[in-house]
Amino acid sequence: MHDQETPEALVEWLAAMLLIREFEEQAERASLRGKVPGGVHPAIGQEAVAVGAMRALGPDDIVTGGHRPHHHALARGVDPARLMAELFGRETGLGHGIAGSMHLSDFSRGYYGSNGIVGASLGLAMGAALGASMRGTGQVAVGFVGDGAANTGRTWEFVNMAVIWNLPLIAICENNLYAVETFIDNVMGGKSMVRRAEGFGIPAFEVDGQDIHEVNRAVATARERALAGDGPTFLEMRTYRYHGHETGDKGVYRTADEVDRWRTERDPIARLASSLQASGDLSEQGLTELQEQAVARVADALAFADESPWPSASTAPHPTDREGSAR
């Protein structure tokens, strides 16, 4: 199922990244207007990791992610309107307003959910991979975590388990250099995530997360290995988030210059757009149209979310409360 990188496919990748960026920009703005209870963790700058990875997967493959998950959900094909409605806490949301930004899911697309606990997503993906392996479903499971998860012990328990049980798991670490305001090099002994992973016997590779081709090929290769019964792979995707950790955050932990350089020199959208333009596969007008489509879809999503009703209290109790003799 490795995508052949046809011009049509690449244009679709670009469109998917544009949608994510527009979605995140608008979600953050809506959040600043008080529309999103609790705020959001925008993934602006990390679009290529999500789109490049998802385009290497089959429809039944499984994906989990962490607290910064919108790009995964959108890249996996989740409806932006229902996603925005969930952020707004509305009845029409992906999780009926019960779940929220950190607990998105869409099982019809193998999207097993985002997670509020650093590292936990990888464990669920590992378990889902075990289920796939035992049932012989031919699914591969992808667990996304951030660089922050590299220092959480559970992460390495999960990796080790996937290795010894030879599971069809792809662990993707989106290394955007910071966990909230903590620079990864200040808190990671050894300073190489790939070497750390290799110590657990998992094949591990560093990938330029701002190059969607490289991302896609790395995930496709890992998926082939998994499907061939060769077990898990660990991919460190070097990437960057342009905005603060969460809605409205402006820290002093990194320089404006650093942010600027990532934005101007390595932006994954600009890179793909200009290479498509250079190869003649996308016209100036074509790009404008894609941008306009993204804007329109997100505007629709915002309107849908805004007009959607609040959930009613009767949906609140835990499902298991509805049975049994407990009060």
Next chain:
Amino acid sequence: MHDQETPEALVEWLAAMLLIREFEEQAERASLRGKVPGGVHPAIGQEAVAVGAMRALGPDDIVTGGHRPHHHALARGVDPARLMAELFGRETGLGHGIAGSMHLSDFSRGYYGSNGIVGASLGLAMGAALGASMRGTGQVAVGFVGDGAANTGRTWEFVNMAVIWNLPLIAICENNLYAVETFIDNVMGGKSMVRRAEGFGIPAFEVDGQDIHEVNRAVATARERALAGDGPTFLEMRTYRYHGHETGDKGVYRTADEVDRWRTERDPIARLASSLQASGDLSEQGLTELQEQAVARVADALAFADESPWPSASTAPHPTDREGSAR
């Protein structure tokens, strides 16, 4: 403080190992007679790790260990009679019968305690090393864990923390190849503990744990590094436990032949004894005397424990319960 390995010192090391072996043999027998509530985890075969390591430490250095801790305690100079009394659950025990085999301690000797939870000892040693570093006490902390701890996430959190905080910690993994009945190679991805540790940026070395000289030199070197401000070291000590995991255990997970080979070809006591005899530093009679001393001390310890009173219920409540207004 690196021990100079004088003949006198080596004879003392041998005596210490003989004491441990005799103690463990008798403790296990007493346990089979029902004298030890809950049984014991004997460290027979692992004597050189404990004695070699402790003889490289200073009197104020800190030691923690796990569920198989008697050899650490004895090598650190803890009174065998009070140790045996604790195993017997008596008032005169190291922990007044409150603590037990897995919760030994002797703070006057920097022995910060054994632990019933796999991996936990290393965390406490890491924290004690932090205290040492912040207070500038010049102490080094040694945390002993088993090979089972290599797959517990917390272990690597502790190692990482010691690296990034540059703590005077020595992590010693007594790799006796099995965790209960689980062969380490079956559950450890990557199969090299040293490489796994190195991934966290900690200098790591494999040591022949059945060669007391090698053990001692490795720990002495690690201690020098720590005292020089060069941070933590990880030492994998390859060793073997001759008996079952706990009192009376006889599993089918390893061959009698394997046990035999470790016992006859690599026994740390036999190795040191015969090299001392070869060099003329210990006579046949000298060895017999050392053995007799060990037997006598342990016999005394057994008698002491057996004659000691049971603790009285008034010592049972938690100390903090004695203050405050809580019930």
Next chain:
Amino acid sequence: MSDEVTYSAAFREAVRDEMAKDDTVFVIGTDLYHRGGHFAQVLGLGEEFGRDRIRDAPISEAAMVAAGVGAAMNGMRPIVDLNFIDFAFGAMDEIVNQAAKIRFMLGRPVPLVIRASSGIALGGAQHNNSPESWFANVPGLRVAVPATPYDVKGLMKTALRGEDPTIFLMHKKLSALRGPVGGLDDLVPFGSAVIRRPGDDCTLVCSGGTVAKTLEAAESLAASGVSAEVIDLRTLYPLDTEAITTSVRRTGRAVVVDEAPGFSSIAAEIAATIQEQCFEYLDGPVLRATSTHSSIPYSPPLIDAILPTVTGIVERVRQTSEAFSA
């Protein structure tokens, strides 16, 4: 169908039955395949079902539970054997934030059983925690605390055929207890307490490791003319409030017996609920016979000094009967 087997063997029977019937049932844990678990609870199943389904794991509690949760989300019915419940502390996030909440958050059932040995026995402070009231406090979890081989088998089958995560706690000291068990489809429903001894003067509520003690206390009370009804809860969540309150409305008095240190434990919940729902029927306060608020010591006489005793239970019944019978 009703041969006598041990408490441990009853567990094994339930697991064996369900594994034979349902390919998706399997077990994850340490030292299972050869050793059969520390309490022989799956002894022999390794050979029968193979290494895939009697799946040995390293000492990685977080990963074991995560594996169970993820597999349960993907069509399996895992049993994660944590050995001692104390080791659940290393997997607390996976249990409380993942297993318990996924159905609520994502609408996906998590048919997972976490088995562990629990209760207060030898081994010292770190091996004798009683966190069952915590699990009962977590919305989304169910907590089973069988006291007999019959209930082990029947409750385990219910857990394995259910859709939600269950914490299945087997008391260490009951491992060798013998008794009859049910057949292939004899399920014991959750939230259904059983009256172990009928009585009229006082209700004694107990479960798991305290049932035998409580029955002894009832016997001793009978000798002095007090007729105590003994209710074995079988599950702490769901709690069979109806069985308890029905009894107390009749007897007018209640003592809750539980082995955990009593402060803020499940005994508090039961006492609070009884007085809430039966206030006008009560002739005396609902009292608790629990362990004292202490870590668990190593030496047997010290343990004995902390545990609820038969005399202690009888004494509590006296206290609640005498103080206000005048």
Next chain:
Amino acid sequence: MSDEVTYSAAFREAVRDEMAKDDTVFVIGTDLYHRGGHFAQVLGLGEEFGRDRIRDAPISEAAMVAAGVGAAMNGMRPIVDLNFIDFAFGAMDEIVNQAAKIRFMLGRPVPLVIRASSGIALGGAQHNNSPESWFANVPGLRVAVPATPYDVKGLMKTALRGEDPTIFLMHKKLSALRGPVGGLDDLVPFGSAVIRRPGDDCTLVCSGGTVAKTLEAAESLAASGVSAEVIDLRTLYPLDTEAITTSVRRTGRAVVVDEAPGFSSIAAEIAATIQEQCFEYLDGPVLRATSTHSSIPYSPPLIDAILPTVTGIVERVRQTSEAFSA
């Protein structure tokens, strides 16, 4: 001495005072040095005390607590800031099996404070757990739940000068609450509740995030002629049983208000204790106004549907008053 400061700033003042006075006090946590913690609770202390004592850590909850425990055993007085109490699940063994039990097992005090933000607010199910009753259930731990800036500062000082591990829980929604604070040596002792409003007809027991709501309920009850006494516990363990029972013996009625889902929570302990110790004085059952037994949803109307409300509290008082006043 009594300038008004926020709840967060009161914490900062306590830590600053004690750090200046005692070299062994220091803080471990994520994003402390620059950001000052997620609630600005140590903002500015980085510059004042340096990176050694305002010590940034990776996302390694187990290692943070282990570092605190080990350092406390070796002469330090660490504060481990876990950010949200939910993240304590990753350090549960270090808290429950190590910090809480070491003094019991080894005789060595562990003067450690674990600070975390708690209570129910926005953020969804995994960020709004209420495990305070679990910590209260663990022998060896103390649990502080301040409701005012004054108590934050005074209780924190007590914790920092004590010898035992304290779980210090600050309610998320109170961060910006302003109020007076005490001076350098104004300590608030543990186990000492305070009467926030005196009254004669009913006792309302509350703490932390429910104090304001409970006072509102008392106000509303006053309007309809019911005089409610409001007791703020300040610490859940030790629990000031005397203050509670003294009040209930006078008022004859009690409602326990707590924000945690009520089943098997601290509210159960308080209710159970009250009826045990005040049975003959009670004119009605001790009722609870708590959150329902549910994971915490994301959307505000759903959260509101779960939380205890002012009307709910008033209703409970009515229930316990009316049912048996005839």
